[in-house]
Amino acid sequence: MEGNPALDVKAETGFAGRTVLSFESRRSTEIARLIASYGGVAQVAPATKEVPAQDSPDVSHFASELLSGKLDLVIFLTGVGTRALSRAIEPYCSREQFVSALSRTSVLARGPKPVTALKELGIPITWTVPEPNTWREILQLLDSSHVPLKGHVVAVQEHGIPSPQLIEGLKERGAEPLTVHVYDWALPDDLTPLQNAIAALRQGGIHVVLFTAAVQVHHLMQVAEQLNAREAVIAALKSVMVASIGPVTSEALAEFGITASLEPTHPKMGFLVKEAAEYRR
Numbered sequence: 001m002e003g004n005p006a007l008d009v010k011a012e013t014g015f016a017g018r019t020v021l022s023f024e025s026r027r028s029t030e031i032a033r034l035i036a037s038y039g040g041v042a043q044v045a046p047a048t049k050e051v052p053a054q055d056s057p058d059v060s061h062f063a064s065e066l067l068s069g070k071l072d073l074v075i076f077l078t079g080v081g082t083r084a085l086s087r088a089i090e091p092y093c094s095r096e097q098f099v100s101a102l103s104r105t106s107v108l109a110r111g112p113k114p115v116t117a118l119k120e121l122g123i124p125i126t127w128t129v130p131e132p133n134t135w136r137e138i139l140q141l142l143d144s145s146h147v148p149l150k151g152h153v154v155a156v157q158e159h160g161i162p163s164p165q166l167i168e169g170l171k172e173r174g175a176e177p178l179t180v181h182v183y184d185w186a187l188p189d190d191l192t193p194l195q196n197a198i199a200a201l202r203q204g205g206i207h208v209v210l211f212t213a214a215v216q217v218h219h220l221m222q223v224a225e226q227l228n229a230r231e232a233v234i235a236a237l238k239s240v241m242v243a244s245i246g247p248v249t250s251e252a253l254a255e256f257g258i259t260a261s262l263e264p265t266h267p268k269m270g271f272l273v274k275e276a277a278e279y280r281r
Helices: 005-009 028-037 058-067 079-088 095-103 112-121 135-144 164-172 192-202 214-226 230-238 247-254 269-278
Strands: 019-022 041-044 049-052 073-076 106-109 153-160 176-186 208-211 241-244
Touching: 019 028, 019 192, 028 041, 028 269, 041 192, 049 079, 058 079, 058 095, 058 153, 058 176, 073 112, 079 112, 079 153, 079 176, 095 112, 106 112, 106 135, 135 164, 153 164, 164 176, 192 214, 192 230, 208 214, 208 247, 208 269, 214 230, 214 247, 241 247, 241 269
Parallel strands: 019 041, 019 208, 073 106, 073 153, 153 176, 208 241
Antiparallel strands: 049 176
């Protein structure tokens, strides 16, 4: 039987007609287009939903400390969280007061997304963390820049889930961390796409899996557990090419015994898709 000529042409480049599974939520349309542009058949199963943290006292405490000049450093971890904090603080101070107070405080941005959000607000950035933008790079930057931390109050805008390694690292350096939790990651309202993705993995219908956040790994396993399919999903992921956006996501995969086939040269979605398409075992 002759092969499909279209697939034969792409055999050495791109996804070559393989089915590529992504769990991206906010940029699901964009990643589907990227996958298709590299010759893949996209199956997108959104795994997360951003929801405001309910009844959190963090914001009022942060506002009080910020406005009274008691914060020595504020670390912004995500663009979504930066924007969410600017909205959540409105009952306690005006946007102008928020920006003015932060302009008098040292500000560290973990990566390009919080940088963009801070620039939108007009907040000066003291330090930008280099790739791959993990808690390790944050602590390394603080150390190499000789930032005084002992006895200083450091606010950390958390993202969906806590950042225990970063908080512990700050404490080890004598800082007094003040965490600001403004949103949570929840499962999507409609679990059908995730359930279909699990079925496709179990049936061998997926060739490449892309993870763009650590929480996607945990939510996938949570739904798989509900379907009594966790071990089957782990086995399936071990048999396909798995691409991870960066070290934090790879660590989440490792919790379940899964080794990522690749991490992109830059922790960005475009690089992830492109390099996954070019990857050959």
